[in-house]
Amino acid sequence: MTERLVFRVDAVDGQARAGEVVTRRGAFATPAFMPVGTLGTVKTASPGEVEATGARIILANTYHLFLRPGTATLDAVGGLHRFMRWSGPILTDSGGYQFFSLSRLAKFAEEGVTFRSHLDGTAHLFTPERVIEVQRSIGSDIMMVLDQCPALPAERRTLEEAVDRSTRWAARSLAVRADGDGAMFAIAQGGTDVSLRLRHVEQLSELGFDGYAIGGLAVGEAPEEMYATLDAVAPALPATRPRYLMGVGRPEDIVEAIARGVDMFDCVMPTRNARNGGVFTRRGRLNMRGARLARDERPIDEGCRCYTCMTHSRAYVHHLIRAGEVYGIRLTTLHNLTYYQDVVRGAREAVLEGRFDAWRRAQHAGWEAGESS
Amino acid sequence: MTERLVFRVDAVDGQARAGEVVTRRGAFATPAFMPVGTLGTVKTASPGEVEATGARIILANTYHLFLRPGTATLDAVGGLHRFMRWSGPILTDSGGYQFFSLSRLAKFAEEGVTFRSHLDGTAHLFTPERVIEVQRSIGSDIMMVLDQCPALPAERRTLEEAVDRSTRWAARSLAVRADGDGAMFAIAQGGTDVSLRLRHVEQLSELGFDGYAIGGLAVGEAPEEMYATLDAVAPALPATRPRYLMGVGRPEDIVEAIARGVDMFDCVMPTRNARNGGVFTRRGRLNMRGARLARDERPIDEGCRCYTCMTHSRAYVHHLIRAGEVYGIRLTTLHNLTYYQDVVRGAREAVLEGRFDAWRRAQHAGWEAGESS
Numbered sequence: 001m002t003e004r005l006v007f008r009v010d011a012v013d014g015q016a017r018a019g020e021v022v023t024r025r026g027a028f029a030t031p032a033f034m035p036v037g038t039l040g041t042v043k044t045a046s047p048g049e050v051e052a053t054g055a056r057i058i059l060a061n062t063y064h065l066f067l068r069p070g071t072a073t074l075d076a077v078g079g080l081h082r083f084m085r086w087s088g089p090i091l092t093d094s095g096g097y098q099f100f101s102l103s104r105l106a107k108f109a110e111e112g113v114t115f116r117s118h119l120d121g122t123a124h125l126f127t128p129e130r131v132i133e134v135q136r137s138i139g140s141d142i143m144m145v146l147d148q149c150p151a152l153p154a155e156r157r158t159l160e161e162a163v164d165r166s167t168r169w170a171a172r173s174l175a176v177r178a179d180g181d182g183a184m185f186a187i188a189q190g191g192t193d194v195s196l197r198l199r200h201v202e203q204l205s206e207l208g209f210d211g212y213a214i215g216g217l218a219v220g221e222a223p224e225e226m227y228a229t230l231d232a233v234a235p236a237l238p239a240t241r242p243r244y245l246m247g248v249g250r251p252e253d254i255v256e257a258i259a260r261g262v263d264m265f266d267c268v269m270p271t272r273n274a275r276n277g278g279v280f281t282r283r284g285r286l287n288m289r290g291a292r293l294a295r296d297e298r299p300i301d302e303g304c305r306c307y308t309c310m311t312h313s314r315a316y317v318h319h320l321i322r323a324g325e326v327y328g329i330r331l332t333t334l335h336n337l338t339y340y341q342d343v344v345r346g347a348r349e350a351v352l353e354g355r356f357d358a359w360r361r362a363q364h365a366g367w368e369a370g371e372s373s
Numbered sequence: 374m375t376e377r378l379v380f381r382v383d384a385v386d387g388q389a390r391a392g393e394v395v396t397r398r399g400a401f402a403t404p405a406f407m408p409v410g411t412l413g414t415v416k417t418a419s420p421g422e423v424e425a426t427g428a429r430i431i432l433a434n435t436y437h438l439f440l441r442p443g444t445a446t447l448d449a450v451g452g453l454h455r456f457m458r459w460s461g462p463i464l465t466d467s468g469g470y471q472f473f474s475l476s477r478l479a480k481f482a483e484e485g486v487t488f489r490s491h492l493d494g495t496a497h498l499f500t501p502e503r504v505i506e507v508q509r510s511i512g513s514d515i516m517m518v519l520d521q522c523p524a525l526p527a528e529r530r531t532l533e534e535a536v537d538r539s540t541r542w543a544a545r546s547l548a549v550r551a552d553g554d555g556a557m558f559a560i561a562q563g564g565t566d567v568s569l570r571l572r573h574v575e576q577l578s579e580l581g582f583d584g585y586a587i588g589g590l591a592v593g594e595a596p597e598e599m600y601a602t603l604d605a606v607a608p609a610l611p612a613t614r615p616r617y618l619m620g621v622g623r624p625e626d627i628v629e630a631i632a633r634g635v636d637m638f639d640c641v642m643p644t645r646n647a648r649n650g651g652v653f654t655r656r657g658r659l660n661m662r663g664a665r666l667a668r669d670e671r672p673i674d675e676g677c678r679c680y681t682c683m684t685h686s687r688a689y690v691h692h693l694i695r696a697g698e699v700y701g702i703r704l705t706t707l708h709n710l711t712y713y714q715d716v717v718r719g720a721r722e723a724v725l726e727g728r729f730d731a732w733r734r735a736q737h738a739g740w741e742a743g744e745s746s
Binding site: 039040041043044045046068069073076077083084085294295297311312313315316319320322323325326327328329330 | 412413414416417418419441442446449450456457458667668670684685686688689692693695696698699700701702703
């Protein structure tokens with residue numbers, strides 16, 4: 001039988017790793033950033049444009065696709081890849097995070113999560129098994145198990161119960177995996193309580209997954225708390241499997257997580273911020289609404305080779321964003337997605353060449369220096 | 374001195390004409406449809422995508438660009454072509470239509486129009502001369518003169534006064550034209566009163582413009598009234614100059630206007646309807662929100678070669694439009710713009726081959742037949 005997922009580490013520099021993940025629908029280099037395509041579209045961008053940014057894997061959302069277009073449609077049209085015309089790998093999150101962020105609509109029990117649709121209020125039950133079935137309809141190449149992510153701050157007892165239940169749910173997920181399925185990643189929880197995190201990692205490692213994610217971070221804690229948690233947790237995850245930090249984050253968070261041994265990332269920041277005119281550059285962030293950009297004929301980022309920076313001036317993007325024009329948010333989105341890919345590719349090259357720490361310091365220096373003008 | 378605009382008629386079939394307009398920034402075949410790029414962007418589309426639909430000239434809006442980004446910025450960045458990266462011809466409307474559609478904000482006098490910005494309420498004066506200056510800052514290749522378009526129904530006396538004033542304004546516009554300027558088109562008004570229309574056409578023809586537009590149609594009258602007006606007015610416009618029907622319309626209106634001798638068109642319908650999920654096809658219109666499209670794997674229009682139809686299914690576009698995804702309105706916009714270009718190109722080829730009437734009947738038959746499924 002073909003392996004569902006092969007992971008090869010090409011080089012290690014400190015804790016940082018450069019590698020490659022091979023899925024049934026093609027390979028991607030690590031560290032990897034996955035653009036978020038919640039509803040089967042990376043907001044504003046075509047599949048070809050997403051690929052042109054350098055992305056080789058995207059993330060889609062089990063909860064949202066279950067509600068729209070629904071599994072019956074996904075089954076009828078042959079799965080999400082064919083539906084959206086993306087032939088590369090797709091990772092799907094399990095819905096656990098949505099039940100955390102939409103928690104007033106969700107009730108947790110041992111069987112699973114009962115929730116109401118945020119669209120029409122209809123009631124549904126997601127069990128660990130059902131979540132795998134939905135991801136099967138999507139055609140996910142990397143399925144995430146359903147987990148329970150309690151809101152912080154929480155009592156240690158609450159966190160413990162969530163961890164133990166998430167382990168039982170992970171085991172139930174593994175038990176229903178079928179031959180044709182994609183790979184399956186488990187999600188380690190435990191808040192910022194390192195001993196609990198390590199206990200969860202140990203439980204999940206014993207079950208044996210294709211990869212391991214760290215969930216429940218970047219949910220409001222200070223960056224230093226997140227980094228301290230990663231210091232302890234990332235190296236504890238099996239070294240032979242990809243390590244995925246869910247929902248993180250700013251470019252600096254990604255660089256710091258790579259430094260601590262993380263291989264995979266996703267975040268809505270590059271696409272969500274773009275829609276408000278926020279762009280990320282080699283010299284820090286820029287708000288395209290700023291009046292001083294009105295006649296600035298430079299590209300958003302002089303060091304960038306994306307379509308936006310090769311074609312249009314800051315002045316024009318500023319005008320479009322201020323006028324609420326869709327083409328403006330296309331341009332900021334393409335730039336941000338390209339920049340995030342440039343960050344992870346830069347990290348990979350630095351690790352391969354054994355100069356990760358110098359590269360990392362250069363990134364921080366650029367962001368802190370800002371623009372001379 | 375180079376002519377500002379050369380117009381060549383290649384063939385005539387009945388009243389329908391096939392020709393070419395050469396501007397200082399390149400040529401376009403007629404009949405021509407100009408996508409509307411009000412604020413210096415054809416909504417949702419990149420300049421390259423607009424060109425790929427077949428469009429060779431776009432329309433921009435003097436009133437809107439005067440307010441945003443303003444002439445100081447346009448002057449600083451070297452005009453609209455450079456600002457938006459569109460190297461082909463741009464026609465700019467004069468603002469007359471905006472003062473009609475935003476009439477509660479505008480006051481007409483002999484000197485010009487005093488109006489308040491729909492954005493921030495600031496007061497401005499547009500004289501015929503000032504409107505030419507603004508179009509000069511834009512870098513317009515075909516400038517439209519300021520005209521007065523009264524709301525219908527109106528007393529004959531009101532219409533007459535508007536016509537006579539529009540003629541005086543047209544003469545004032547011509548008087549301030551400078552050597553480096555683009556071409557200048559006048560706009561014939563007169564509502565559906567044919568005698569008044571003909572009087573206006575005669576007055577404007579005597580002044581001598583590079584082209585002539587018919588304004589003040591498709592403002593609520595029945596299609597048959599518009600066609601009857603065109604029957605009388607279009608042939609009265611100088612045959613050696615391009616004839617432009619402003620703001621029209623549905624594909625059937627464009628075909629009927631071509632049949633009556635019109636050469637140029639613009640309309641927001643393909644882009645505006647697209648944003649609501651409305652698409653135009655060889656088999657009539659389709660609303661992409663319709664539930665019966667949820668699993669329809671056909672392209673929007675089987676006869677279409679646009680990116681949307683070559684790439685994505687109705688089911689996927691339906692999903693995106695229902696979910697409010699920007700990529701969905703990009704797809705419907707690209708399709709509609711391509712379809713409008715296909716209509717005018719089809720008309721041109723039919724005229725060149727002397728089979729316009731058969732082609733025209735075939736278009737109507739297709740729209741009326743609808744879909745077999």
